[in-house]
Amino acid sequence: MPMDSVTVSIDHDVCMGSGYCAREHPELFRMTTEGVAELYWGTKEPVPLAVSDKLRKAAEDASAICPAAAITVSDR
Template identity: 40%
Template sequence: MTNDTSLAISIDKDVCIGSGQCALTAPDVFTQDDDGYSELLPGKEDGGGDPLVREAARACPVGAITVSEKGS
């Protein structure tokens, strides 16, 4: 997989428990809001080419993050 693939990243706020695993795994893409829940950093809606985005989704203990290739 190449890094120029545009991704669609979705965070289900109703499922997120704020464990922070995504922000620890891919800190250039994910952060936590004031309440501790996951959110994307501004401008990183497509993952920004970060190879750790999929790993961050896998690291989520409740599966709140979905990553797919745009157009698929």
């Protein structure tokens, strides 16, 4: 399985808490008790990941469906 290194981040200043990312991709995102999205492992910092093509696609899909454009996926 090919692995890519990417960085996934959520801009918490613009996240509006729609929950689309967590609902569609719970393997990567969850909602906090404050009603904003966070990365599943609970960090607010951008996270470099070695991910499969499937997880990279999931992160990119979440970025595309975020109505606030708060999710960024970039090559490391």
